[in-house]
Amino acid sequence: MKFLCVPCDAVMAFSERVLPGDGTMAAVFECGTCGREMALLTNPMETQLVSTMGVKVGGREVPVQPLETVRGSLDDARPDAFTEEAPSPPTVGPVRWSEEALLRLESVPRFVRGMVKRIYTDYAQERGISTISPEVMDRARSDLGLEGM
């Protein structure tokens, strides 16, 4: 979008952005040749449309922030979605199997091995255990009454 001063046939230069309220944006442009000023007034919908593009008429006063538009426009924003601390671990993380535990699992007949593996995995997940070791398997068997699996 550009404004042309018709008598001077010159592009007008942006000079000021004002937000007078009511969702209106006034962008003032000036002809560098004759000094004539004009203001573009946007209605609230137009102001919003420009805003959703992640740009500011006249340039930015502060550097762009990550997810600026999403964070600034989302109506139902989760208040604690962002933190300045190190990333939090996933709510439900992957459960790993130690080599010893996998070796022991191989002694389970193949046709039920998948089911048995899931039982142990569920057990570990429910207790926040990240690695299944033979000790964890022993404990699970005892806790779940699965002697012999």
Next chain:
Amino acid sequence: MTRFRTYHEVSHDTGSHLLEQVVEQGERLKARLDRIGTVVAVASGKGGVGKSAVTANLAALLAQGGLEVGVVDADLNGPSIGRMLGALGARLADEPDGIVPARGAAGVRVISMELLQDEEDAPLRWREPGGHTYLWQSSVEATALREFLGDVAWGDLDVLLVDVPPGTDKIRRLLELVPGLGGTLVVTTPSELSRSVVARSLRLIHEAEVPVVGLVSNMSGYLCPDCGGLHALFPGTAPEELAARFEVPIWGEIPFDPRLGASTDRGMPWVLEDPEGAVADAFRSVARRVREELLGGRRP
């Protein structure tokens, strides 16, 4: 009548700095994507074919194989990837380089609107001081997707999967944001309805000259737990017809298993819970093609 010069014939130096900001947005996005081996869209055009479940399970399988994998949930209005990968509730670190994505199952990095909304069941709403949302909703959603791709500190990824919501317009939006899209996985079911809708997407992708396209036939049959046989769930041969018409290969046929849905509800992709089952086998076939066709056979 006054004779006007065209927009491009007059000076660009208006002082409004709009063009510069748009160019800068593009440069920021490009710099982010330059650190990613390949960006792959998981799309369909049709809803209900299981795109998100395919995305989550494929991502987990690739990550479990040692690749660095990220997922963008481009379905802003119906996000589900955060939950499926077990990242729901994770907080996102706000660091100078960008927003650090959440870590889900198998260490997959993920960004989803689910992680940013306060209420789990709230519809996506944008602040609307001026009303008339329909006028600018598409603009804010395109910006949100650009920010998900460009403002998230993905780091060095082997592959970034983008779960694209239904609608060919959403595929087009991604193609415009990521002109160097490495490939597209097009998910369909065998049904006739899927065939007609997915054909529109394949035509768009074909016209955009996306270099690699693979079909995934989801819910290709029901694996009977009693007899072990594969029975048809839907009448129709959509994947085969689409493959022949658009000359694209079928990379995998995923049998229907209700346990897959239940496991992703719990935030643990089924391929990790039942790695020896038929579903995991089918996903391994897709993952192998992704590695071969899109990652140059890269293995951890």
